[in-house]
Amino acid sequence: MLRSMFQVYVKGSDKAAAFYQKAFDAKLVSEYLNDDGTYAHAELDVYGQILALSESISETPEPGNTMQICLHFGEGKADMVYKIYEVLKDGAQPHDPIGDVGYSKHQFTLVDKFGVYWCVFE
Secondary structure, three states, rough: OOEEEEEEEEEOHHHHHHHHHHHHEEEEEEEEEOOOOEEEEEEEEEOOEEEEEEOOOOOOOOOOOOOEEEOOOOOOHHHHHHHHHHHHHHEEEEEEEOOOOOOOOOOOEEEOOOOOOEEEEE
């Protein structure tokens, strides 16, 4: 089977998985634990897409590095954008608060407390 997924490497992957489950109403669909309870690999179902998490071995992750995960929900889904923002903004480095960007009336971008760069819009 061919499939695509978003893969992130974070410190505190066990905490990140719980955080993203709350933000995206995601379900944990696969997990392989390290001895310390963090994830060697975990997969979350995020609105039908897979967000994969693994514990970072780097002591100094580069927040936002060169990749951004974008989720586009379509017109009339502002409530989803606001709900996700309310969770992800906790401890985040905001870039752009929710606002009109021309192609979407409700979009935000930020680097979350785990160093993942997000763009979420209607």
